[in-house]
Amino acid sequence: MTKAMKIAIVDDEKDMRQSISQWLALSGFDTETFASAEEALKGINSDYPGIVVSDIKMPGMDGMQFLRKIKGLDSTLPVIMITGHGDVPMAVEAMRIGAFDFLEKPFNPDRMTELAKKATNARRLTLDNRALRKELSDGSALMQKLIGASPSMVRLKEDILDLGQADGHVLIEGETGTGKTLVAHALHAVGSRANKKFVLISCAAYDEDTLVRRLFGPAQEDEPIPAMEEARGGTLVLEDIEALSQSLQARLLTAINEQGTPAETRIVAICNLQEQNKTCESVLRPDLFYRLAALRITVPPLRQRGEDILTLFTALSEQFADEYGCDAPQVTAQEAAQLLQAPWPGNVRQLINVAERAVLQSRRGSGTIASLLMSDSDEEGRPAMTTEGKPLKEFVEAFERMLIDNTMRRHKGSIVAVMDELCLPRRTLNEKMAKYGLQRSDYL
CATH class of the missing domain: 3.40.50.2300 (Response regulator)
Structure with missing residues (x-):
């Protein structure tokens, strides 16, 4: 509150x-x-x-x-x-x-x-x-926002740390709602330009004439200085790069070429085409694409992140529960399996909405997570579940990890209380915590 x-x-x-x-x-x-x-x-x-x-x-x-x-x-x-x-x-x-x-x-x-x-x-x-x-200027804080320990997230964090130290332009690809803008912030914050200006422009938010002025100038009396000038020495993030017209692509390429090497202003381009079965390479002129894609990062979709889904859901529901002044909902084994099976077309953005609605439902004492996932069903009314089969072992281990994690959080790291609630001997609890990478010190 x-x-x-x-x-x-x-x-x-x-x-x-x-x-x-x-x-x-x-x-x-x-x-x-x-x-x-x-x-x-x-x-x-x-x-x-x-x-x-x-x-x-x-x-x-x-x-x-x-x-x-x-x-x-x-x-x-x-x-x-x-x-x-x-x-x-x-x-x-x-x-x-x-x-x-x-x-x-x-x-x-x-x-x-x-x-x-x-x-x-x-x-x-x-x-x-x-x-x-x-x-947004603290690289460590931003990296902590990239929650998850799945192989794809570990690889993403390593890419951010590696490419953040480089000086070339970067192309970030991924589905809507995966957190591409957060990745752009993190790239800036962990690199040598962290103390310089960070400017973000959505190429789809302006008409052609306004976008030309916003990027290159001259700015009108009531407009901010052009983004290329404002971001000088720092990072310019161009969201929805695929929305640039051919003439604007040519103008941007000229501006990039005029900078020389190393680039005075680092360009981070964000592309949102994966759901449309297109690629950034297919819509951008080749010379611009290869300049922007000197370094590339692909942000993984939520459905490919395994038990990160439960870790994220727990963190988000606790955050919303604190905001609304109530307890976070307890997730059953069946609900955990449903969360893992959902296709999450809206990715993390959709999970955030589901977590908030789950907290509000729990506060009223009604509704289930399954009902929230059903409300996100397709046009034919089929539940929002994937057709991608997952082995039972994956569901069991993900739920077990979430259950121990939630119980440790609730008891603030008290091993005795967790052993009592979960009916586990100390040795078994220690082995499972080691298996899932859970540290008691994180809950104290």
Whole structure:
């Protein structure tokens, strides 16, 4: 569930601090109070998970000096200023410096709550975006998002680490929903350009004229700088590369050739043609294709990833359960087999949807995973199961691994509790954990 944002209340008058704090706490906020600006600055940093409410007139460092200090720490941190009667010109100056808004005493408490909600929503968005940018620049964090230990995923991770260190252009192929854009982010994050610009453009999202300007310029007044210029020194990702017209393909090839070797800007092209029985090679002009496909990565479809399906489903359902404030659904042996047998035409994207719907069903106490897979049946109403036979041993081992993994998670690594619930002697449990690569330290 979403954690309440903090509100730092700064006022030298004790009664005013307490009354504001009590009102905002009743409105669902997590408040903390400070008797002076100097004291508040000891508890506020650039990543402060909330907002500030401050009086303007205070002894020592006044509200205006305090506001300037806060803006020096983090220009995006919202500060609501409280003014006395007749201090409106000072409040206007505070707004010019960067205050979020101001309240004139005596103020309406409901107005205070309204402003606090707006300011905390703005702060949450800023912090989320900041965290996302940090995550997308962290190669290790991105590699952890590529969940799975199947041979195809191990090979994919090795390819990312190898090609990330290279400097040539890359072509990423794979079915819709397999995570090709995440792979592009990871390629950038683990390579030598990690601290440079990462720019992503969908070639299918613009008409021809707009795409020419977006890629090469000249940009119109209200448009960002051209992507080739913006990504200089870094990585330019072109999603849906197959959507480029012949003339744009020629323009892109010229731009690539003009860069020389090594390339000033690395191009990562993403192709989405596998479901249409076409190839990127068949739709791109040969000279462009061979420039872009100097290095190639194929992202495996979910149906070929074996027990990764159960590992992913467990991780996703726990994530959604935490978000919705409920327990994750327990998967039966039959449901595990059904998850492994499903063809997953939408790949990981489809699995994400099924996991979220399974959590919502579980919270209501109704529905099954089988019913969710049935709802994804084909036009003739046949269940969403593969015709590709899998040996019984594969189903049994995948379910066994998932069962031990889930139980270890639930008991936070307590071997005794897991032995008791699964009715397994310690030696057998240890052998099975070793067989499936499960480490007790991961659950503590």
